[in-house]
Amino acid sequence: xxxxxxxxxxxxxxxxxxxxxxxxxxxxxxxxxxxxxxxxxxxxxxxxxxxxxxxxxxxxxxxxxxxxxxxxxxxxxxxxxxxxxxxxxxxxxxxxxxxxxxxxxxxxxxxxxxxxxxxxxxxxxxxxxxxxxxxxxxxxxxxxxxxxxxxxxxxxxxxxxxxxxxxxxxxxxx
Numbered sequence: 001x002x003x004x005x006x007x008x009x010x011x012x013x014x015x016x017x018x019x020x021x022x023x024x025x026x027x028x029x030x031x032x033x034x035x036x037x038x039x040x041x042x043x044x045x046x047x048x049x050x051x052x053x054x055x056x057x058x059x060x061x062x063x064x065x066x067x068x069x070x071x072x073x074x075x076x077x078x079x080x081x082x083x084x085x086x087x088x089x090x091x092x093x094x095x096x097x098x099x100x101x102x103x104x105x106x107x108x109x110x111x112x113x114x115x116x117x118x119x120x121x122x123x124x125x126x127x128x129x130x131x132x133x134x135x136x137x138x139x140x141x142x143x144x145x146x147x148x149x150x151x152x153x154x155x156x157x158x159x160x161x162x163x164x165x166x167x168x169x170x171x172x173x174x
Contacts, residue, residue: 039156041074046148048073053093061083065079097143104135
């Protein structure tokens, strides 16, 4: 089974790298930095992926991939981190960002004041959304910058070689 999965991943990767569309509009797409990368490439991808994960927009994965291309970051990592917000997790994540935004701006939580109004309805967009869009957007964008910066720092400044050396120096238990 594992051999089959490795073969499929390799076939998908080869088809992606040989795509006429991608090679026409993204000429550096085959560069090794986008797929294997180095620590700096992974750090940039960590920032981009976490930032795009928190943005309350559709198609975060595509935005993360395009930003990773232009920032010369690892595309698979940026894309995978943007997948953290999926249809099951986006509502609690974005609501947490909204609460953070209300705390930052010092505004009341008007989301709960709209009980009885269907979210996404015409009445909700005309009566509730004009009051909550600023804390919603600012809170999620700020948390995206905070989480992305934290992950960037952890990846960029954490030396795996130092960890390996530390583990090798440990005395073995008998």
